[in-house]
Amino acid sequence: MRLSQYFLPVLKEVPKEAEIVSHRMMLRAGMIRQQAAGLYSWLPLGYKVLRKVQDIIEQEQNRAGAIELLMPTLQPADLWRESGRYNDYGKEMLRIEDRHERDLLYGPTNEEMVTDIFRAYVRSYKELPLNLYHIQWKFRDEVRPRFGTMRSREFLMKDAYSFDLDMEGARKAYQRMFVAYLRTYWRMGLTAIPMKADTGPIGGDLSHEFIVLADTGESAVFCHADLLDKAIPSIDTNFLGDLDPIVDDWTSLYASTEEMHDAAEYERSVPADKQISARGIEVGQIFYFGTKYSEPMKATVTGADGKDVAVHMGSYGIGLTRIVPALIEAFHDDDGIIWPVSVAPFEAAILNLKSGDALCDETCEKLYAELQAAGIDTLYDDRSDGAGAKFATADLIGVPYQVILGPRGAKSGEVEIKHRRTGERETIGIADAVSRIVGLVVPERRDTV
RNA sequence: CGGGGCAUAGCUCAGCCUGGUAGAGCACUGGUUUUGGGAACCAGGGGUCGCAAGUUCGAAUCUUGCUGCCCCGACCA
Numbered sequence: 001m002r003l004s005q006y007f008l009p010v011l012k013e014v015p016k017e018a019e020i021v022s023h024r025m026m027l028r029a030g031m032i033r034q035q036a037a038g039l040y041s042w043l044p045l046g047y048k049v050l051r052k053v054q055d056i057i058e059q060e061q062n063r064a065g066a067i068e069l070l071m072p073t074l075q076p077a078d079l080w081r082e083s084g085r086y087n088d089y090g091k092e093m094l095r096i097e098d099r100h101e102r103d104l105l106y107g108p109t110n111e112e113m114v115t116d117i118f119r120a121y122v123r124s125y126k127e128l129p130l131n132l133y134h135i136q137w138k139f140r141d142e143v144r145p146r147f148g149t150m151r152s153r154e155f156l157m158k159d160a161y162s163f164d165l166d167m168e169g170a171r172k173a174y175q176r177m178f179v180a181y182l183r184t185y186w187r188m189g190l191t192a193i194p195m196k197a198d199t200g201p202i203g204g205d206l207s208h209e210f211i212v213l214a215d216t217g218e219s220a221v222f223c224h225a226d227l228l229d230k231a232i233p234s235i236d237t238n239f240l241g242d243l244d245p246i247v248d249d250w251t252s253l254y255a256s257t258e259e260m261h262d263a264a265e266y267e268r269s270v271p272a273d274k275q276i277s278a279r280g281i282e283v284g285q286i287f288y289f290g291t292k293y294s295e296p297m298k299a300t301v302t303g304a305d306g307k308d309v310a311v312h313m314g315s316y317g318i319g320l321t322r323i324v325p326a327l328i329e330a331f332h333d334d335d336g337i338i339w340p341v342s343v344a345p346f347e348a349a350i351l352n353l354k355s356g357d358a359l360c361d362e363t364c365e366k367l368y369a370e371l372q373a374a375g376i377d378t379l380y381d382d383r384s385d386g387a388g389a390k391f392a393t394a395d396l397i398g399v400p401y402q403v404i405l406g407p408r409g410a411k412s413g414e415v416e417i418k419h420r421r422t423g424e425r426e427t428i429g430i431a432d433a434v435s436r437i438v439g440l441v442v443p444e445r446r447d448t449v
Numbered sequence: 450c451g452g453g454g455c456a457u458a459g460c461u462c463a464g465c466c467u468g469g470u471a472g473a474g475c476a477c478u479g480g481u482u483u484u485g486g487g488a489a490c491c492a493g494g495g496g497u498c499g500c501a502a503g504u505u506c507g508a509a510u511c512u513u514g515c516u517g518c519c520c521c522g523a524c525c526a
Contacts, residue, residue: 012475012487013461017519037518085526092525109526143450143524151525218525287526317526335486353485388486395486406485416485 003381020216022325023148029397038145038153048345056187064180064239066131077103079112092140106139114161119299125165133160149321160316170312175243177316186232187446189340193227195255206288214329217279223255225274281326284318337398341444346379349399353387353406360410370434
């Protein structure tokens with residue numbers, strides 16, 4: 001993309017409403033625009049990141065055997081009356097009436113609707129297990145939305161729902177999502193730790209929140225330090241096989257959010273030099289809830305013994321519009337964002353320090369064409385601005401690798417490659433620049449391991 | 450939902466206390482000179498001072514009501 005042809009409204013000054021670093025940087029980098037409290041437009045740069053996050057989530061959900069569909073944002077109130085939640089949910093749920101005076105609601109979640117789809121078509125235990133997911137906009141009328149898209153009223157969420165004949169089947173479904181989540185966050189460059197979470201009235205141990213450690217996190221968390229560098233299940237993990245060893249390994253070390261924290265157990269099981277007490281951002285939750293919806297909504301299948309049983313369900317959420325700011329909280333410095341390659345809006349940027357100079361223009365055009373031909377998602381800063389402005393913009397929007405070319409280099413046949421994350425700079429012959437960028441970028445995509 | 454605060458140019462803000470022709474920096478337009486870390490100079494354009502009522506000869510400024518937004522807390526399947 002040529003920057004002169006793009007829409008990238010970066011801000012030099014910080015809008016006063018932004019408090020935390022990710023919110024400030026999303027506004028400054030021209031990623032989002034607030035339209036009302038808790039409502040945001042995603043501008044091109046922000047939307048590009050959001051799409052990359054979505055692609056990774058879809059790939060890993062599909063790999064784990066979940067099947068994608070799409071349910072509407074508006075739902076009939078009657079479904080929620082069946083489960084009893086229409087009255088229970090409170091003012092967080094946005095209620096709407098259509099022209100025929102039918103009660104609708106803007107969905108805050110989709111258990112009822114997916115259960116309705118399931119019960120309409122599935123009759124036999126032979127059709128199980130089943131896991132259906134979608135990625136759709138949700139709305140919760142938060143009393144106090146804040147921190148930009150970290151806690152907005154309208155938000156994009158991946159929610160998966162598993163259906164199984166019994167508790168044991170549901171446990172396996174849960175484990176598949178557990179492993180898929182480990183891979184999903186890792187692919188985005190995030191270290192997300194599964195922590196014991198509250199299961200409410202259901203009980204049991206089948207609920208985890210996936211937490212990214214960050215100073216600005218909303219909740220206090222406690223965990224064993226070794227969880228921070230545990231190996232991630234590989235791309236050839238067999239999701240139809242036995243996942244117990246992986247899940248057991250990850251859940252054998254102490255990790256808990258504040259609500260479930262057991263201080264005595266923490267002190268007893270975690271050596272003092274391994275104790276991590278920090279703040280964290282919840283970027284996902286997986287949850288087994290049994291027959292909570294299948295019973296009242298009569299989502300049953302006929303078992304091998306000829307008897308009808310209510311299916312055991314679980315739900316598995318990832319907040320996409322929260323992951324983007326969480327990534328920024330995890331990866332930034334004073335100059336701006338530092339995107340991991342796998343979610344970066346552009347993988348490399350070419351900075352033409354003297355647009356209008358014939359040799360600079362010609363060399364940059366050639367590099368741009370070659371990088372694109374090599375499959376690198378490239379931003380070419382061909383604006384007529386000064387060098388300083390180009391450096392500042394590139395650093396702010398966080399492109400992982402900058403290919404910097406000025407009149408000096410154009411003459412001597414060299415470019416400078418700046419690594420955004422480390423600040424490292426290397427000078428390299430122009431002829432070698434493209435293969436060098438490919439060599440740096442491709443392994444960091446994390447899409448083949 | 451309790452408490453606090455803010456609303457003036459696209460952005461950050463001054464002016465308000467003590468009523469009298471609406472300002473600065475950045476951004477934008479034209480021009481000249483620049484060009485390796487958000488350039489300099491010259492000349493321009495841009496405002497129902499959030500909305501409504503009131504007080505006054507006169508309101509950005511004082512009063513009342515409303516709306517929107519932010520911060521702290523409570524809340525967060």
